[in-house]
Amino acid sequence: MKLVVYGLGRVGGALALGLKAARWDVRVHTRSPAKARRMKLALAEDLSQADVVVLAVPDAMVGAIEVPDGPAVVHCAGALELSALNAQRRGSFHPLVAVSSPNDSLEGGWVAVSASDARLENTLKRMAKALKMNVLTVPENQRARYHAGAVMSAGLVIALLDAAVEATGLPRAKAEKALIALTRSALQGAAARGLAKSMTGPIVRGDAAVVERHLAALPPDLASLYRALSKRALKLKGEDASLAALLGD
Numbered sequence: 001m002k003l004v005v006y007g008l009g010r011v012g013g014a015l016a017l018g019l020k021a022a023r024w025d026v027r028v029h030t031r032s033p034a035k036a037r038r039m040k041l042a043l044a045e046d047l048s049q050a051d052v053v054v055l056a057v058p059d060a061m062v063g064a065i066e067v068p069d070g071p072a073v074v075h076c077a078g079a080l081e082l083s084a085l086n087a088q089r090r091g092s093f094h095p096l097v098a099v100s101s102p103n104d105s106l107e108g109g110w111v112a113v114s115a116s117d118a119r120l121e122n123t124l125k126r127m128a129k130a131l132k133m134n135v136l137t138v139p140e141n142q143r144a145r146y147h148a149g150a151v152m153s154a155g156l157v158i159a160l161l162d163a164a165v166e167a168t169g170l171p172r173a174k175a176e177k178a179l180i181a182l183t184r185s186a187l188q189g190a191a192a193r194g195l196a197k198s199m200t201g202p203i204v205r206g207d208a209a210v211v212e213r214h215l216a217a218l219p220p221d222l223a224s225l226y227r228a229l230s231k232r233a234l235k236l237k238g239e240d241a242s243l244a245a246l247l248g249d
């Protein structure tokens with residue numbers, strides 16, 4: 001199976017290096033051959049000779065990349081449907097991993113796989129196995145909701161942490177380190193015991209007085225974020241009349 005990774009950015013690099021380590025026949029198509037040489041990755045000479053071309057390019061470029069007839073074409077974009085591709089055999093391989101460097105490992109992460117035919121789906125599942133990833137299947141008509149959830153669990157958690165650092169009113173560098181460590185401990189609890197059983201804080205303790213003091217202390221934009229998330233936490237915890245009254249509809 002000859003596979004070409006098209007675009008040697010963060011995801012392209014992580015895929016190509018991971019598949020090379022798993023001894024797949026992987027080549028790269030890049031505008032920067034020197035980068036491929038530095039990463040010890042072989043360059044693709046003729047895309048038409050590939051069985052699969054994986055487009056690891058910005059989402060907006062996916063429909064514009066011209067791949068000659070022959071190979072199946074696969075994108076890595078969580079938000080795009082298969083119809084975004086101009087090829088007969090189409091697939092998607094969307095890693096649920098926040099990849100911020102081509103050297104990041106995908107191992108242990110999940111990947112959403114979809115394909116226009118069973119043979120390609122099987123290939124993408126084998127690719128996931130080679131990368132030691134877990135497979136998630138996403139129906140095409142649920143793509144936007146699936147990707148919204150993925151964004152909420154990665155980039156928006158970072159945005160929430162940014163707001164939390166501001167909420168503390170403490171010097172940024174130290175508060176950021178302390179809160180990242182706190183979030184890590186919360187995620188470890190969630191991974192071990194599931195979301196409902198790992199929640200901590202005044203909502204799960206039913207401590208309306210503490211929540212009231214928080215809301216009074218925060219500036220309006222942070223208070224509305226705190227209120228919205230507290231309502232969600234209350235939904236997870238279950239009925240509590242005084243907290244429900246405090247948080248409103």
Ligand SMILES: NC(=O)c1ccc[n+]([C@@H]2O[C@H](COP(=O)([O-])OP(=O)(O)OC[C@H]3O[C@@H](n4cnc5c(N)ncnc54)[C@H](OP(=O)(O)O)[C@@H]3O)[C@@H](O)[C@H]2O)c1
Nearest residue numbers: 007008009010011030031056057058059076077095098099
């Ligand atoms: N980063 C993540 O955490 C993540 C996670 C899941 C899925 N994804 C998806 O993976 C895909 C790639 O994202 P990324 O984060 O890896 O992006 P990236 O780091 O910006 O890399 C994109 C690569 O595409 C190539 N490229 C850029 N502009 C191009 C153009 N005009 N024409 C042709 N090639 C071009 C470049 O490679 P060369 O310079 O080598 O040509 C560039 O390094 C996207 O669909 C994204 O939604 C990303």
